[in-house]
Amino acid sequence: MSVSSEITDSVKKYYGEKLQTSDDLQTTACTTPAQRMPKHILESIKLVHDEVVSKYYGCGLVVPECLEGMKVLDLGSGSGRDCYAIAKLVGSNGFVTGIDMTDEQLKVANKYIDYHQKLFKYPEPNTTFVKGYIENLKDAGIGDESIDIIVSNCVINLCKDKKRVLEEAYRVLKYGGELYFSDVYADQELSDEIRQHEVLWGECVSGALHWQTLYNLAKEIGFEVPRVVTCSSLEITKPDLKEVVGDARFASVVYRLFKTHKDSNREITQVVYNGSITGCENEFKLDRHTTFPEGKPVIVSGRTLAILQNSRFKEDFLYKSAPCCATVAEIKEEDPFVILASADSKKLNNGAQCCGSKCC
The missing domain is CATH 3.40.50.150 (Vaccinia Virus protein VP39)
Structure with missing residues (x-):
């Protein structure tokens, strides 16, 4: 065997x-x-x-x-x-x-x-x-x-x-x-x-x-x-x-x-969330770094744009050209143990509580 x-x-x-x-x-x-x-x-x-x-x-x-x-x-x-x-x-x-x-x-x-x-x-x-x-x-x-x-x-x-x-x-x-x-x-x-x-x-x-x-x-x-x-x-x-x-x-x-098409538009873009996702009417959080308040413009990276425009979230956003001077960091690899250490450090410094046991 x-x-x-x-x-x-x-x-x-x-x-x-x-x-x-x-x-x-x-x-x-x-x-x-x-x-x-x-x-x-x-x-x-x-x-x-x-x-x-x-x-x-x-x-x-x-x-x-x-x-x-x-x-x-x-x-x-x-x-x-x-x-x-x-x-x-x-x-x-x-x-x-x-x-x-x-x-x-x-x-x-x-x-x-x-x-x-x-x-x-x-x-x-x-x-x-x-x-x-x-x-x-x-x-x-x-x-x-x-x-x-x-x-x-x-x-x-x-x-x-x-x-x-x-x-x-x-x-x-x-x-x-x-x-x-x-x-x-x-x-x-x-x-x-x-x-x-x-x-x-x-x-x-x-x-x-x-x-x-x-x-x-x-x-x-x-x-x-x-x-x-x-x-x-x-x-x-x-x-x-x-x-x-x-x-x-x-x-x-x-x-x-x-899973996105490799030839998707990957330009830095300004997007506005329209508040149409059930349970996320006030804001939509794609990941721990990327939050879209309803009605407020947010500059997104090319990778984030590819996700939004390829996925079921496409119709929940308006898309506009970003200002010529706009810059935004791409999402990169994240060590979860560094995240947890940072969360623990913040709790020690300000007494903040998170929603679960040592969670972030």
Whole structure:
């Protein structure tokens, strides 16, 4: 049996048999830190059946903006919590597909399709779940350029071949589409002892990429530069697990990656947000550096312009020529551990509180 197959079987067993509810987790990796949610997202999550929620594991909030009418794919959908919350937000004209490899999780997810259809008062279900592997979406029936948005909640790290996962995501996304996902990252290359630890694999630690590797893979595959939405530190407090990881540090990061046409207009441009995105009427935050207040002109870089004009956000902005002297910095690679250190420093200096545990 290959190393990849051994890891897959170990993860299946961990999430299908060992974990019965989120209370069985041994680290904070697969729990979502407290954070503010827009009202419409909070209300949609509250509608999800209790059993689905009790078997949910994730390290971030992966519900992006502007979902109405979208076709969404959830990689590693588990019990279906995120799928059902998003199914409410895409509306009866949108559709959500969840893919997972674990029979026990899929059984729970499929159990409540009709329940949520009736609760949402849709004429027919707008959610389906398929068994498959996220590094091989073709065998699961996901066609080329068929998906508007991909989400994934702390699952990519559980797969050995992460490059293949990202390549498949790129293949199935439409141009202008987005991969919006949370995952766990390390501040260093991990030792073989960590990589081979069965519990730490199941807890989303052993499979963590070095954060720099994500940027390298995204560039190689063709995505725009990954945009950091939020990040939070991951604490490992259980003594025996802490001894294994040593001085390695881990962070949960929500990124957004866009697939754009390479010949897109990439000039510095002035844009004005029209306030039309549900839940973001006063301002729209694309990433931790880029915020668009409603009605106020903002100068954007060529990369940001390419994202806006290629994506579902295109009609939410007016576009004007930038002043001849305008300059703006391009979004570059960001070390999440530097972000967290800076956030901690600010808290020490001014006592500010963030929306989650050591999050930014």
